[in-house]
Amino acid sequence: MRGAFKTLLYLAAAAALAYPLTPFRDVYVLHVLVLIMVYMVLAMGLNILPGFCGLLDLGFVGFYGIGAYTAGLLTIHYNMSFWLIVPLAAVNGAFFGVMLGVPTLRLVGDYFAIVTFGFSELVVLFLTNEIWLTRGPLGVPGIAPVSIDATWLATLLGVDSRWRYAFRGEVPYFYLGLLMVILVYCGMRRLEDSRLGRAWLAIREDPMAAASCGVDLLAYKVIAFAVSAGIGAMAGAFFARWTLFISPDMFKFWESFLVLCMVVLGGLGNINGALVGAVILIALGELLRVALPRLGLPTETRFLAYGLIMVLIMRFRPGGIFTQVAETTMQSGLIKELRARLAARRTA
Amino acid sequence: MDAILKVEGVSKRFGGLLALGDVSFAVERGAIMGLIGPNGAGKTTMFNCVAGIYKPTEGRILFAADDAQRDVAGRKPERMTALGVARTFQNIRLFASLTVLDNVRIGRHCRTAANFFGAVLRTRSQRAEERRIVDDAMECLDFVGLGEAALSQASSLSYGDQRRLEIARALATQPRLLLLDEPAAGMNPRETEALVDLIHAILARGVTVVLIEHDMKLVMRICKHLVVLDHGVKIADGTPQEVRANPDVIEAYLGKGAAHA
Numbered sequence: 001m002r003g004a005f006k007t008l009l010y011l012a013a014a015a016a017l018a019y020p021l022t023p024f025r026d027v028y029v030l031h032v033l034v035l036i037m038v039y040m041v042l043a044m045g046l047n048i049l050p051g052f053c054g055l056l057d058l059g060f061v062g063f064y065g066i067g068a069y070t071a072g073l074l075t076i077h078y079n080m081s082f083w084l085i086v087p088l089a090a091v092n093g094a095f096f097g098v099m100l101g102v103p104t105l106r107l108v109g110d111y112f113a114i115v116t117f118g119f120s121e122l123v124v125l126f127l128t129n130e131i132w133l134t135r136g137p138l139g140v141p142g143i144a145p146v147s148i149d150a151t152w153l154a155t156l157l158g159v160d161s162r163w164r165y166a167f168r169g170e171v172p173y174f175y176l177g178l179l180m181v182i183l184v185y186c187g188m189r190r191l192e193d194s195r196l197g198r199a200w201l202a203i204r205e206d207p208m209a210a211a212s213c214g215v216d217l218l219a220y221k222v223i224a225f226a227v228s229a230g231i232g233a234m235a236g237a238f239f240a241r242w243t244l245f246i247s248p249d250m251f252k253f254w255e256s257f258l259v260l261c262m263v264v265l266g267g268l269g270n271i272n273g274a275l276v277g278a279v280i281l282i283a284l285g286e287l288l289r290v291a292l293p294r295l296g297l298p299t300e301t302r303f304l305a306y307g308l309i310m311v312l313i314m315r316f317r318p319g320g321i322f323t324q325v326a327e328t329t330m331q332s333g334l335i336k337e338l339r340a341r342l343a344a345r346r347t348a
Numbered sequence: 349m350d351a352i353l354k355v356e357g358v359s360k361r362f363g364g365l366l367a368l369g370d371v372s373f374a375v376e377r378g379a380i381m382g383l384i385g386p387n388g389a390g391k392t393t394m395f396n397c398v399a400g401i402y403k404p405t406e407g408r409i410l411f412a413a414d415d416a417q418r419d420v421a422g423r424k425p426e427r428m429t430a431l432g433v434a435r436t437f438q439n440i441r442l443f444a445s446l447t448v449l450d451n452v453r454i455g456r457h458c459r460t461a462a463n464f465f466g467a468v469l470r471t472r473s474q475r476a477e478e479r480r481i482v483d484d485a486m487e488c489l490d491f492v493g494l495g496e497a498a499l500s501q502a503s504s505l506s507y508g509d510q511r512r513l514e515i516a517r518a519l520a521t522q523p524r525l526l527l528l529d530e531p532a533a534g535m536n537p538r539e540t541e542a543l544v545d546l547i548h549a550i551l552a553r554g555v556t557v558v559l560i561e562h563d564m565k566l567v568m569r570i571c572k573h574l575v576v577l578d579h580g581v582k583i584a585d586g587t588p589q590e591v592r593a594n595p596d597v598i599e600a601y602l603g604k605g606a607a608h609a
Binding site for chain 2: 187190191194195196197198199201202205206208209210211212213214215216217223227325326329330334335338339342345346
């Protein structure tokens with residue numbers, strides 16, 4: 001049963017991989033798939049805070065916005081390469097994460113959530129009002145798409161031509177987004193199954209006991225905040241170079257709430273859950289976008305559906321779809337080895 | 349006396365409440381000391397001061413992991429753990445949804461070093477360290493007799509086993525001084541017997557033990573030295589025989605007039 005399910009999953013993954021190259025591809029579907037991948041990265045990034053550390057962060061979208069504007073402005077003014085911009089945006093997001101985290105992570109529970117909420121509002125106000133930098137509510141249009149420039153390689157090989165490929169349409173973004181999701185996913189798995197990840201989970205489970213084990217609570221919360229913010233900013237950088245236009249109202253509070261819903265729906269602290277949560281809620285959002293106007297309702301009412309989902313999850317399955325915490329840890333080679341050792345000991 | 353811990357004139361105030369008033373005592377290296385007293389006497393507050401959770405309002409706490417003695421009053425809990433003070437909690441505080449092994453692996457935190465980059469890049473030294481962490485954690489689990497349960501969820505253990513797991517987690521920090529807060533609470537007689545053996549085995553590892561305990565029979569049996577607190581004040585300090593005969597102690601436990609009856 002389990003084996004059959006796995007085979008089915010692999011087949012579905014292979015079909016999804018090949019889809020953009022088939023003649024059945026549809027621009028709208030591809031667009032939604034890329035959007036799902038952006039939210040997958042966001043959900044994995046946010047998962048670190050409420051999922052691993054037990055910190056309610058309502059201002060995650062602030063870092064997403066910082067990343068998007070960092071990428072957008074660097075592209076507009078300096079025409080910088082995407083491959084350079086992504087790490088810069090991530091570092092910039094992490095920097096703001098530390099700036100916000102150091103003074104506020106001493107707060108606990110609801111107080112911390114309120115501060116993060118205020119931060120994301122602050123980011124939107126800054127983007128709206130500091131017109132000299134961000135052009136305000138007009139947004140930043142005309143951002144160049146991602147391109148791969150290998151002219152240096154051509155020069156190196158002595159070929160006199162420009163080896164430059166600029167992304168057009170959704171297909172290359174699909175594969176670029178996939179690459180980003182896979183990299184972040186692998187990184188998250190490695191973090192979860194490490195000294196750092198265990199310290200985070202200890203903070204979530206019991207801060208006092210964690211401190212008694214030698215975990216410096218403030219330091220590890222700040223690291224979590226920085227990593228989470230960095231991933232959020234990275235997704236923002238991708239978003240800016242994909243939609244080619246950004247404006248402050250793309251980074252309103254609702255986005256934070258949506259990403260939080262994905263993490264809670266998937267299962268707090270479960271990386272696979274974050275991915276599944278992103279798929280479900282983005283797909284649902286697109287369905288509602290079509291269905292609601294037919295019912296004579298404005299599309300904004302879709303937030304009612306998200307709220308309803310949250311209420312139902314809290315009532316019937318408070319742990320989310322995947323309830324297992326530290327799931328990837330149990331799949332690591334060391335644990336498998338230990339399991340075999342324990343089994344051998346039992347039979348001896 | 350070679351003291352691993354000297355508490356000198358420690359007071360702790362919470363607003364108008366005096367939880368500890370000018371308490372002084374010393375803990376001999378390599379011995380078991382008992383800290384006893386009626387409910388609300390300030391025993392756990394004393395532990396929290398030594399473990400760094402509370403900063404004493406007044407007084408000095410001198411800790412000598414090896415030779416050098418230093419005043420550690422007001423240091424943070426993670427610093428105290430690094431210096432060699434570990435503790436268990438009165439109301440068990442395990443990482444409930446993690447495995448037994450992970451609980452103890454977190455105990456290795458302060459003796460290991462891998463950081464963010466090591467974790468993401470899986471460097472050779474990080475992988476070697478992870479392997480050592482598993483081995484050290486398993487050693488601690490086998491020591492308390494929970495090796496077989498390493499991969500079960502911590503919250504699935506029986507009450508007595510959860511207390512043993514807390515001890516294993518504390519031992520994983522390689523302490524010189526172990527503070528046990530009511531380790532026998534909720535244990536049946538057989539589990540208590542096993543606990544006595546375990547405490548002696550811990551002592552044999554060169555770890556000094558201080559325990560808070562309400563089970564007087566247990567305390568009188570395994571401690572060479574007792575300190576009695578009542579209403580935040582030390583009322584007796586000495587061998588079990590001396591303490592048992594002390595009229596203040598009898599009064600604190602049984603009420604006024606009991607000593608004369």
